[in-house]
Amino acid sequence: MDIIFNNYVLQIVTMCCINIIIVLGLNLVSGITGQLSLGHSAFVSIGAFASTLFILKLGMPFWLALPAGALVSAISGFVLGVPILRLRGDYLAIVTLGFCEIIRVLFLNLRITRGALGISGIPHYTTPGIAVTLTIIAIIMMYNIENSRFGLALRSIREDEIASELMGINITRYKIIAFATGSLFAGVGGALYACQITYISPGDFGFMRSFEELCMLVLGGMGSIAGVIAGAVILTSIPEVLRFASEYRMIMYGIALIMIMVFRPQGLFGKIKVNM
Protein backbone atom coordinates (compact mmCIF):
# COMPACT_ATOMS: atom_id res chain seq x y z
CA MET A 1 0.00 0.00 0.00
CA ASP A 2 2.75 2.36 1.00
CA ILE A 3 4.68 1.68 -2.17
CA ILE A 4 1.66 2.21 -4.36
CA PHE A 5 0.82 5.41 -2.54
CA ASN A 6 4.35 6.78 -2.85
CA ASN A 7 4.45 5.89 -6.48
CA TYR A 8 1.20 7.67 -7.02
CA VAL A 9 2.41 10.79 -5.24
CA LEU A 10 5.63 10.77 -7.21
CA GLN A 11 3.63 10.52 -10.42
CA ILE A 12 1.65 13.61 -9.46
CA VAL A 13 4.84 15.44 -8.52
CA THR A 14 6.32 14.54 -11.89
CA MET A 15 3.24 15.78 -13.75
CA CYS A 16 3.30 19.01 -11.73
CA CYS A 17 6.92 19.53 -12.71
CA ILE A 18 6.20 18.90 -16.38
CA ASN A 19 3.35 21.39 -16.34
CA ILE A 20 5.45 23.98 -14.51
CA ILE A 21 8.05 23.82 -17.28
CA ILE A 22 5.38 24.08 -19.98
CA VAL A 23 3.56 26.99 -18.33
CA LEU A 24 6.83 28.83 -17.69
CA GLY A 25 7.18 28.88 -21.48
CA LEU A 26 3.66 30.23 -21.90
CA ASN A 27 4.34 32.83 -19.23
CA LEU A 28 7.30 34.13 -21.20
CA VAL A 29 5.11 34.65 -24.26
CA SER A 30 1.89 35.86 -22.64
CA GLY A 31 2.75 37.03 -19.12
CA ILE A 32 6.09 38.69 -19.78
CA THR A 33 5.82 39.77 -23.41
CA GLY A 34 2.04 40.22 -23.42
CA GLN A 35 1.33 38.18 -26.55
CA LEU A 36 -1.74 36.00 -25.98
CA SER A 37 -1.12 32.48 -27.30
CA LEU A 38 -3.89 29.89 -27.47
CA GLY A 39 -1.65 27.40 -29.23
CA HIS A 40 0.99 26.61 -26.66
CA SER A 41 0.13 22.90 -26.55
CA ALA A 42 1.04 22.62 -30.24
CA PHE A 43 4.65 23.09 -29.18
CA VAL A 44 4.23 20.59 -26.36
CA SER A 45 3.06 18.05 -28.92
CA ILE A 46 5.88 18.87 -31.34
CA GLY A 47 8.41 18.32 -28.55
CA ALA A 48 6.68 15.11 -27.48
CA PHE A 49 6.41 13.58 -30.97
CA ALA A 50 9.83 14.73 -32.10
CA SER A 51 11.70 13.33 -29.10
CA THR A 52 9.62 10.14 -29.19
CA LEU A 53 10.51 9.58 -32.84
CA PHE A 54 14.16 10.38 -32.14
CA ILE A 55 14.14 7.67 -29.47
CA LEU A 56 12.13 5.03 -31.31
CA LYS A 57 13.25 5.58 -34.92
CA LEU A 58 16.79 6.86 -34.53
CA GLY A 59 17.65 5.06 -31.32
CA MET A 60 18.77 8.28 -29.67
CA PRO A 61 19.41 8.17 -25.94
CA PHE A 62 16.96 10.15 -23.80
CA TRP A 63 19.48 12.78 -22.75
CA LEU A 64 19.98 13.64 -26.42
CA ALA A 65 16.39 13.14 -27.64
CA LEU A 66 14.98 15.55 -25.05
CA PRO A 67 17.00 18.62 -26.08
CA ALA A 68 16.71 17.63 -29.75
CA GLY A 69 12.92 17.42 -29.49
CA ALA A 70 12.83 20.72 -27.64
CA LEU A 71 14.97 22.27 -30.35
CA VAL A 72 12.54 21.11 -33.05
CA SER A 73 9.79 22.76 -31.02
CA ALA A 74 11.79 26.00 -30.69
CA ILE A 75 12.48 26.07 -34.42
CA SER A 76 8.76 25.55 -35.13
CA GLY A 77 8.03 28.44 -32.79
CA PHE A 78 10.50 30.59 -34.64
CA VAL A 79 9.11 29.68 -38.07
CA LEU A 80 5.53 30.33 -36.95
CA GLY A 81 6.51 33.47 -35.05
CA VAL A 82 8.01 35.26 -38.04
CA PRO A 83 4.75 35.73 -39.95
CA ILE A 84 2.30 35.98 -37.04
CA LEU A 85 3.93 38.16 -34.41
CA ARG A 86 3.09 41.28 -36.35
CA LEU A 87 -0.51 40.59 -35.37
CA ARG A 88 -1.99 41.96 -32.18
CA GLY A 89 -4.38 40.85 -29.50
CA ASP A 90 -7.34 38.84 -30.70
CA TYR A 91 -5.83 38.22 -34.14
CA LEU A 92 -2.77 36.61 -32.62
CA ALA A 93 -4.96 34.52 -30.33
CA ILE A 94 -7.01 33.23 -33.27
CA VAL A 95 -3.98 32.41 -35.41
CA THR A 96 -2.22 30.53 -32.60
CA LEU A 97 -5.45 28.66 -31.93
CA GLY A 98 -5.60 27.74 -35.62
CA PHE A 99 -1.99 26.60 -35.57
CA CYS A 100 -2.74 24.35 -32.61
CA GLU A 101 -5.49 22.60 -34.57
CA ILE A 102 -3.34 22.38 -37.71
CA ILE A 103 -0.58 20.59 -35.81
CA ARG A 104 -3.09 18.20 -34.25
CA VAL A 105 -4.62 17.37 -37.63
CA LEU A 106 -1.16 17.03 -39.14
CA PHE A 107 -0.08 14.46 -36.54
CA LEU A 108 -3.44 12.75 -36.98
CA ASN A 109 -2.70 12.20 -40.65
CA LEU A 110 1.01 11.51 -40.67
CA ARG A 111 1.97 7.87 -41.09
CA ILE A 112 5.05 8.26 -38.93
CA THR A 113 3.02 9.41 -35.92
CA ARG A 114 0.54 6.57 -36.51
CA GLY A 115 -2.47 8.85 -36.75
CA ALA A 116 -5.24 8.53 -34.21
CA LEU A 117 -3.69 5.37 -32.82
CA GLY A 118 -0.87 7.38 -31.39
CA ILE A 119 2.48 6.00 -30.36
CA SER A 120 2.69 3.56 -27.48
CA GLY A 121 5.57 1.72 -25.92
CA ILE A 122 7.67 4.81 -25.34
CA PRO A 123 10.39 3.96 -22.81
CA HIS A 124 9.66 5.33 -19.36
CA TYR A 125 12.71 7.54 -18.98
CA THR A 126 11.21 10.43 -17.03
CA THR A 127 12.05 9.85 -13.38
CA PRO A 128 10.83 12.20 -10.64
CA GLY A 129 14.48 13.12 -10.09
CA ILE A 130 14.95 14.21 -13.69
CA ALA A 131 11.65 16.11 -13.69
CA VAL A 132 12.44 17.98 -10.48
CA THR A 133 16.00 18.78 -11.58
CA LEU A 134 14.89 20.13 -14.95
CA THR A 135 12.14 22.14 -13.29
CA ILE A 136 14.61 23.80 -10.95
CA ILE A 137 16.89 24.61 -13.88
CA ALA A 138 13.93 25.95 -15.87
CA ILE A 139 12.83 28.19 -12.98
CA ILE A 140 16.33 29.61 -12.53
CA MET A 141 16.75 30.19 -16.27
CA MET A 142 13.37 31.90 -16.50
CA TYR A 143 14.16 34.11 -13.53
CA ASN A 144 17.44 35.12 -15.15
CA ILE A 145 15.79 35.78 -18.51
CA GLU A 146 13.17 37.98 -16.90
CA ASN A 147 15.82 40.03 -15.14
CA SER A 148 18.15 40.40 -18.09
CA ARG A 149 18.38 43.23 -20.61
CA PHE A 150 16.38 41.00 -22.95
CA GLY A 151 13.70 40.30 -20.33
CA LEU A 152 13.30 43.97 -19.47
CA ALA A 153 12.79 44.71 -23.16
CA LEU A 154 10.10 42.00 -23.31
CA ARG A 155 8.32 43.52 -20.34
CA SER A 156 8.41 46.92 -22.02
CA ILE A 157 6.75 45.40 -25.09
CA ARG A 158 3.95 44.17 -22.84
CA GLU A 159 3.56 47.63 -21.34
CA ASP A 160 3.55 49.68 -24.56
CA GLU A 161 4.69 48.46 -27.95
CA ILE A 162 5.10 51.88 -29.52
CA ALA A 163 7.02 53.36 -26.62
CA SER A 164 9.14 50.23 -26.54
CA GLU A 165 10.04 50.51 -30.21
CA LEU A 166 10.93 54.16 -29.68
CA MET A 167 13.45 53.09 -27.04
CA GLY A 168 15.34 51.53 -29.94
CA ILE A 169 14.02 48.02 -29.38
CA ASN A 170 13.37 45.85 -32.42
CA ILE A 171 10.09 44.58 -31.02
CA THR A 172 9.26 42.10 -33.77
CA ARG A 173 12.61 40.38 -33.38
CA TYR A 174 12.26 40.24 -29.60
CA LYS A 175 8.75 38.82 -29.81
CA ILE A 176 9.95 36.10 -32.15
CA ILE A 177 12.84 35.16 -29.84
CA ALA A 178 10.45 35.11 -26.88
CA PHE A 179 8.03 32.90 -28.82
CA ALA A 180 10.80 30.48 -29.84
CA THR A 181 12.11 30.34 -26.27
CA GLY A 182 8.60 29.72 -24.93
CA SER A 183 8.26 26.91 -27.47
CA LEU A 184 11.57 25.47 -26.28
CA PHE A 185 10.20 25.17 -22.75
CA ALA A 186 7.01 23.62 -24.13
CA GLY A 187 9.14 21.14 -26.07
CA VAL A 188 11.09 20.10 -22.98
CA GLY A 189 7.78 19.56 -21.20
CA GLY A 190 6.47 17.56 -24.15
CA ALA A 191 9.50 15.27 -24.22
CA LEU A 192 9.23 14.66 -20.47
CA TYR A 193 5.50 14.02 -20.82
CA ALA A 194 5.96 11.44 -23.59
CA CYS A 195 8.54 9.53 -21.54
CA GLN A 196 6.39 9.73 -18.42
CA ILE A 197 3.04 8.60 -19.83
CA THR A 198 4.77 6.29 -22.40
CA TYR A 199 1.88 6.80 -24.80
CA ILE A 200 1.03 9.89 -26.87
CA SER A 201 -1.65 10.61 -29.43
CA PRO A 202 -2.53 13.83 -31.24
CA GLY A 203 -5.76 14.05 -29.25
CA ASP A 204 -3.78 14.71 -26.06
CA PHE A 205 -2.64 18.10 -27.34
CA GLY A 206 -5.63 19.88 -28.81
CA PHE A 207 -7.00 23.28 -28.00
CA MET A 208 -8.32 22.10 -24.64
CA ARG A 209 -4.80 21.39 -23.52
CA SER A 210 -3.71 24.91 -24.51
CA PHE A 211 -6.66 26.22 -22.58
CA GLU A 212 -5.70 24.26 -19.48
CA GLU A 213 -2.19 25.70 -19.66
CA LEU A 214 -3.60 29.20 -19.94
CA CYS A 215 -5.87 28.52 -16.94
CA MET A 216 -2.85 27.54 -14.86
CA LEU A 217 -1.12 30.76 -15.83
CA VAL A 218 -4.11 33.00 -15.20
CA LEU A 219 -4.92 31.31 -11.89
CA GLY A 220 -1.38 31.69 -10.61
CA GLY A 221 -0.84 35.15 -12.05
CA MET A 222 0.46 36.28 -15.41
CA GLY A 223 4.06 37.37 -15.38
CA SER A 224 4.81 35.73 -12.04
CA ILE A 225 7.07 32.70 -11.70
CA ALA A 226 5.64 31.91 -8.26
CA GLY A 227 2.22 32.13 -9.90
CA VAL A 228 3.20 29.68 -12.61
CA ILE A 229 4.32 27.18 -9.98
CA ALA A 230 1.16 27.64 -7.91
CA GLY A 231 -1.18 27.49 -10.91
CA ALA A 232 0.46 24.40 -12.38
CA VAL A 233 0.56 22.55 -9.05
CA ILE A 234 -3.01 23.37 -8.10
CA LEU A 235 -4.64 22.56 -11.42
CA THR A 236 -2.51 19.44 -11.92
CA SER A 237 -3.00 17.90 -8.50
CA ILE A 238 -6.61 18.76 -7.68
CA PRO A 239 -8.09 16.64 -10.48
CA GLU A 240 -5.80 13.80 -9.37
CA VAL A 241 -6.79 14.04 -5.73
CA LEU A 242 -10.46 14.40 -6.60
CA ARG A 243 -10.38 11.52 -9.05
CA PHE A 244 -14.10 10.92 -8.70
CA ALA A 245 -14.68 14.43 -10.00
CA SER A 246 -12.37 14.17 -12.99
CA GLU A 247 -15.37 14.14 -15.31
CA TYR A 248 -16.03 17.65 -14.17
CA ARG A 249 -12.49 18.89 -14.61
CA MET A 250 -13.34 21.47 -17.25
CA ILE A 251 -16.21 22.76 -15.15
CA MET A 252 -13.80 23.19 -12.26
CA TYR A 253 -11.41 25.08 -14.48
CA GLY A 254 -14.21 27.31 -15.60
CA ILE A 255 -15.34 28.02 -12.03
CA ALA A 256 -11.77 28.62 -10.85
CA LEU A 257 -11.26 31.05 -13.69
CA ILE A 258 -14.46 32.97 -13.00
CA MET A 259 -13.61 33.24 -9.29
CA ILE A 260 -10.16 34.53 -10.12
CA MET A 261 -11.48 37.06 -12.63
CA VAL A 262 -14.00 38.35 -10.11
CA PHE A 263 -11.94 38.37 -6.92
CA ARG A 264 -8.32 38.59 -7.98
CA PRO A 265 -7.89 39.45 -11.67
CA GLN A 266 -4.11 39.55 -11.44
CA GLY A 267 -4.04 35.91 -10.25
CA LEU A 268 -3.01 34.42 -6.90
CA PHE A 269 0.57 35.68 -7.06
CA GLY A 270 0.45 38.17 -9.91
CA LYS A 271 1.35 41.81 -9.47
CA ILE A 272 0.59 43.07 -12.92
CA LYS A 273 -2.28 43.51 -15.34
CA VAL A 274 -1.78 42.23 -18.86
CA ASN A 275 -3.92 43.87 -21.51
CA MET A 276 -4.11 41.78 -24.62
Next chain:
Amino acid sequence: MAVLELTNLSIHFGGLKAVDDVTLAVEKKEIFSIIGPNGAGKTTVFNLITGIYQPTAGAVILDGADLAGKKPYERTRFGIARTFQNIRLFKQLTVTENLILAMHPLRNISLLASLLRFPQFFRERRDVTKKAESYLEYVNLLSAKNERAENLPYGKQRELEIVRAIATDAKLLLLDEPAAGMNPQETIQLMYFIKKIRNDMNKTILLIEHDMTLVMGISDRVAVLDYGRKITEGLPDEVRNDQKVIDAYLGKEVTYVKDY
Protein backbone atom coordinates in the same frame (compact mmCIF):
# COMPACT_ATOMS: atom_id res chain seq x y z
CA MET B 1 23.87 72.46 -41.18
CA ALA B 2 20.38 71.70 -40.03
CA VAL B 3 19.96 68.76 -37.66
CA LEU B 4 16.51 68.00 -39.00
CA GLU B 5 14.98 68.89 -42.33
CA LEU B 6 11.49 68.14 -43.54
CA THR B 7 11.12 68.58 -47.29
CA ASN B 8 7.67 68.79 -48.86
CA LEU B 9 6.46 66.32 -46.26
CA SER B 10 2.89 65.06 -46.77
CA ILE B 11 0.68 62.27 -45.52
CA HIS B 12 -2.86 61.60 -46.62
CA PHE B 13 -5.35 59.46 -44.74
CA GLY B 14 -7.89 58.70 -47.45
CA GLY B 15 -9.07 62.13 -48.50
CA LEU B 16 -7.68 63.91 -45.44
CA LYS B 17 -4.39 65.70 -45.95
CA ALA B 18 -3.22 65.52 -42.34
CA VAL B 19 0.18 66.93 -43.25
CA ASP B 20 0.40 68.78 -46.53
CA ASP B 21 3.67 69.80 -48.17
CA VAL B 22 5.48 70.89 -45.02
CA THR B 23 9.06 72.08 -45.37
CA LEU B 24 11.15 73.23 -42.43
CA ALA B 25 14.65 73.01 -41.02
CA VAL B 26 15.71 72.85 -37.38
CA GLU B 27 19.23 74.04 -36.58
CA LYS B 28 21.55 72.56 -33.98
CA LYS B 29 20.75 73.56 -30.37
CA GLU B 30 17.64 75.36 -31.51
CA ILE B 31 14.33 75.25 -29.67
CA PHE B 32 11.85 75.14 -32.52
CA SER B 33 8.13 75.12 -31.79
CA ILE B 34 5.25 73.90 -33.88
CA ILE B 35 1.91 75.42 -32.97
CA GLY B 36 -1.52 75.29 -34.53
CA PRO B 37 -5.17 74.60 -33.73
CA ASN B 38 -6.42 71.15 -32.72
CA GLY B 39 -6.19 68.67 -35.54
CA ALA B 40 -3.70 70.80 -37.49
CA GLY B 41 -1.37 67.83 -37.97
CA LYS B 42 1.31 68.56 -35.36
CA THR B 43 1.42 65.14 -33.75
CA THR B 44 1.26 63.57 -37.19
CA VAL B 45 4.48 65.42 -38.08
CA PHE B 46 6.10 63.74 -35.03
CA ASN B 47 4.77 60.37 -36.15
CA LEU B 48 6.33 60.95 -39.56
CA ILE B 49 9.68 61.99 -38.07
CA THR B 50 9.81 58.96 -35.77
CA GLY B 51 8.76 56.56 -38.56
CA ILE B 52 5.45 55.48 -37.03
CA TYR B 53 3.84 56.67 -40.27
CA GLN B 54 5.39 56.59 -43.74
CA PRO B 55 4.94 59.83 -45.71
CA THR B 56 2.80 59.91 -48.84
CA ALA B 57 5.38 62.30 -50.29
CA GLY B 58 8.44 64.23 -49.18
CA ALA B 59 11.33 63.34 -46.91
CA VAL B 60 12.60 63.44 -43.34
CA ILE B 61 16.32 64.21 -43.28
CA LEU B 62 18.48 63.86 -40.18
CA ASP B 63 21.99 65.29 -40.35
CA GLY B 64 21.82 65.17 -44.12
CA ALA B 65 20.71 61.53 -44.30
CA ASP B 66 17.29 60.62 -45.70
CA LEU B 67 15.43 58.42 -43.19
CA ALA B 68 13.03 56.93 -45.78
CA GLY B 69 12.30 53.28 -45.03
CA LYS B 70 13.98 53.37 -41.62
CA LYS B 71 12.03 51.70 -38.82
CA PRO B 72 11.17 53.64 -35.65
CA TYR B 73 13.67 51.67 -33.56
CA GLU B 74 16.42 52.47 -36.07
CA ARG B 75 15.59 56.18 -35.95
CA THR B 76 15.97 56.13 -32.16
CA ARG B 77 19.45 54.73 -32.64
CA PHE B 78 20.20 57.54 -35.09
CA GLY B 79 19.44 60.05 -32.35
CA ILE B 80 15.75 60.90 -32.35
CA ALA B 81 13.69 60.60 -29.16
CA ARG B 82 10.23 61.79 -28.29
CA THR B 83 7.56 62.18 -25.66
CA PHE B 84 3.85 61.68 -26.26
CA GLN B 85 0.83 63.90 -25.97
CA ASN B 86 -0.78 61.18 -23.83
CA ILE B 87 2.08 60.07 -21.63
CA ARG B 88 3.36 56.64 -22.65
CA LEU B 89 5.49 55.40 -19.80
CA PHE B 90 5.98 51.72 -19.02
CA LYS B 91 3.41 52.04 -16.27
CA GLN B 92 3.95 48.83 -14.35
CA LEU B 93 7.73 49.06 -14.47
CA THR B 94 9.74 51.07 -11.98
CA VAL B 95 11.01 54.57 -12.61
CA THR B 96 14.56 53.21 -12.84
CA GLU B 97 13.52 50.46 -15.24
CA ASN B 98 11.91 53.06 -17.48
CA LEU B 99 15.25 54.83 -17.74
CA ILE B 100 17.28 51.66 -18.17
CA LEU B 101 15.05 50.81 -21.12
CA ALA B 102 15.95 54.09 -22.76
CA MET B 103 19.58 52.96 -22.66
CA HIS B 104 18.73 49.60 -24.22
CA PRO B 105 20.70 50.04 -27.47
CA LEU B 106 23.66 51.46 -25.56
CA ARG B 107 23.98 48.50 -23.20
CA ASN B 108 26.60 45.92 -23.86
CA ILE B 109 25.76 42.63 -22.16
CA SER B 110 25.03 39.28 -23.80
CA LEU B 111 22.02 37.14 -22.99
CA LEU B 112 24.36 34.26 -22.18
CA ALA B 113 26.20 36.33 -19.58
CA SER B 114 22.84 37.28 -18.03
CA LEU B 115 21.55 33.70 -18.09
CA LEU B 116 24.63 32.29 -16.40
CA ARG B 117 25.16 35.38 -14.24
CA PHE B 118 28.76 35.98 -15.21
CA PRO B 119 30.55 38.70 -13.23
CA GLN B 120 30.08 41.17 -16.10
CA PHE B 121 26.30 40.77 -15.70
CA PHE B 122 26.49 42.23 -12.19
CA ARG B 123 29.00 44.87 -13.24
CA GLU B 124 26.89 46.03 -16.18
CA ARG B 125 23.74 46.06 -14.07
CA ARG B 126 25.42 48.19 -11.46
CA ASP B 127 26.77 50.62 -14.07
CA VAL B 128 23.49 51.05 -15.91
CA THR B 129 21.57 51.51 -12.66
CA LYS B 130 24.03 54.16 -11.58
CA LYS B 131 23.65 55.96 -14.87
CA ALA B 132 19.86 55.82 -14.60
CA GLU B 133 20.08 57.22 -11.09
CA SER B 134 22.26 60.10 -12.23
CA TYR B 135 19.52 61.08 -14.69
CA LEU B 136 16.94 60.79 -11.92
CA GLU B 137 19.01 63.02 -9.71
CA TYR B 138 19.07 65.60 -12.49
CA VAL B 139 15.27 65.88 -12.33
CA ASN B 140 14.87 65.31 -8.60
CA LEU B 141 13.20 61.95 -9.05
CA LEU B 142 15.80 59.87 -7.25
CA SER B 143 13.60 59.36 -4.21
CA ALA B 144 10.98 57.71 -6.44
CA LYS B 145 13.40 55.38 -8.21
CA ASN B 146 11.71 52.17 -7.07
CA GLU B 147 8.15 53.39 -7.53
CA ARG B 148 6.07 52.10 -10.37
CA ALA B 149 5.83 54.80 -13.02
CA GLU B 150 2.02 54.77 -12.80
CA ASN B 151 2.19 55.78 -9.13
CA LEU B 152 3.95 59.07 -9.80
CA PRO B 153 1.90 62.27 -9.80
CA TYR B 154 1.01 63.51 -13.26
CA GLY B 155 3.60 66.28 -13.47
CA LYS B 156 6.36 63.88 -12.40
CA GLN B 157 5.26 61.42 -15.05
CA ARG B 158 5.73 64.12 -17.69
CA GLU B 159 9.20 64.87 -16.36
CA LEU B 160 10.09 61.19 -16.27
CA GLU B 161 9.01 60.83 -19.89
CA ILE B 162 11.23 63.74 -20.90
CA VAL B 163 14.22 62.42 -19.02
CA ARG B 164 13.59 58.98 -20.50
CA ALA B 165 13.86 60.56 -23.95
CA ILE B 166 17.08 62.27 -22.91
CA ALA B 167 18.50 58.99 -21.61
CA THR B 168 18.38 57.49 -25.11
CA ASP B 169 21.26 59.89 -25.77
CA ALA B 170 19.31 61.44 -28.65
CA LYS B 171 20.55 64.67 -30.13
CA LEU B 172 17.05 65.62 -31.25
CA LEU B 173 14.19 65.67 -28.74
CA LEU B 174 10.58 65.84 -29.90
CA LEU B 175 8.30 67.00 -27.09
CA ASP B 176 4.56 66.73 -27.74
CA GLU B 177 2.65 69.13 -25.49
CA PRO B 178 4.82 68.72 -22.39
CA ALA B 179 2.87 71.40 -20.52
CA ALA B 180 -0.52 69.78 -21.09
CA GLY B 181 -2.31 69.43 -17.76
CA MET B 182 0.22 71.54 -15.85
CA ASN B 183 -0.65 74.60 -13.80
CA PRO B 184 1.01 77.97 -14.64
CA GLN B 185 3.68 77.54 -12.01
CA GLU B 186 4.61 74.06 -13.21
CA THR B 187 4.68 75.40 -16.75
CA ILE B 188 7.23 78.04 -15.83
CA GLN B 189 9.37 75.36 -14.18
CA LEU B 190 9.08 73.23 -17.28
CA MET B 191 10.21 76.20 -19.36
CA TYR B 192 13.41 76.54 -17.34
CA PHE B 193 13.90 72.80 -17.45
CA ILE B 194 13.69 72.65 -21.26
CA LYS B 195 16.13 75.55 -21.56
CA LYS B 196 18.44 73.83 -19.12
CA ILE B 197 18.60 70.59 -21.02
CA ARG B 198 19.24 72.44 -24.24
CA ASN B 199 22.13 74.35 -22.65
CA ASP B 200 23.57 71.61 -20.42
CA MET B 201 23.27 68.78 -22.87
CA ASN B 202 23.49 70.35 -26.30
CA LYS B 203 20.14 69.01 -27.39
CA THR B 204 18.14 70.23 -30.33
CA ILE B 205 14.47 70.50 -29.40
CA LEU B 206 11.35 70.38 -31.50
CA LEU B 207 8.36 71.30 -29.38
CA ILE B 208 4.62 71.06 -29.92
CA GLU B 209 2.72 73.22 -27.48
CA HIS B 210 -0.57 74.99 -27.00
CA ASP B 211 0.60 77.00 -24.00
CA MET B 212 1.64 80.36 -25.44
CA THR B 213 3.59 81.43 -22.36
CA LEU B 214 5.84 78.48 -22.88
CA VAL B 215 6.07 78.81 -26.66
CA MET B 216 6.78 82.53 -26.64
CA GLY B 217 9.09 82.20 -23.65
CA ILE B 218 11.55 79.67 -24.95
CA SER B 219 11.28 79.26 -28.71
CA ASP B 220 14.02 80.45 -31.03
CA ARG B 221 11.66 80.01 -33.94
CA VAL B 222 8.03 79.01 -34.36
CA ALA B 223 6.17 77.37 -37.23
CA VAL B 224 2.40 77.42 -37.49
CA LEU B 225 0.38 74.56 -38.95
CA ASP B 226 -3.23 74.81 -40.02
CA TYR B 227 -5.11 72.02 -41.81
CA GLY B 228 -1.81 70.25 -42.37
CA ARG B 229 -0.14 73.19 -44.10
CA LYS B 230 2.60 75.38 -42.73
CA ILE B 231 1.07 78.86 -42.91
CA THR B 232 4.02 80.76 -41.50
CA GLU B 233 7.32 80.50 -39.69
CA GLY B 234 9.51 83.01 -37.89
CA LEU B 235 10.61 84.50 -34.60
CA PRO B 236 8.05 84.26 -31.78
CA ASP B 237 7.20 87.97 -32.03
CA GLU B 238 6.73 87.84 -35.79
CA VAL B 239 4.46 84.84 -35.61
CA ARG B 240 2.38 86.26 -32.79
CA ASN B 241 1.44 89.30 -34.83
CA ASP B 242 0.94 87.51 -38.13
CA GLN B 243 -2.61 88.05 -39.40
CA LYS B 244 -2.71 84.50 -40.90
CA VAL B 245 -1.99 83.03 -37.49
CA ILE B 246 -4.63 85.11 -35.81
CA ASP B 247 -7.13 83.97 -38.43
CA ALA B 248 -6.17 80.33 -37.97
CA TYR B 249 -6.80 80.57 -34.25
CA LEU B 250 -10.13 82.38 -34.87
CA GLY B 251 -12.60 82.61 -32.06
CA LYS B 252 -11.67 81.36 -28.66
CA GLU B 253 -7.97 81.25 -29.07
CA VAL B 254 -7.40 84.51 -30.91
CA THR B 255 -7.47 86.50 -27.71
CA TYR B 256 -5.31 83.89 -26.10
CA VAL B 257 -2.58 84.47 -28.67
CA LYS B 258 -2.79 88.25 -28.41
CA ASP B 259 -2.77 88.29 -24.65
CA TYR B 260 0.69 86.85 -24.27
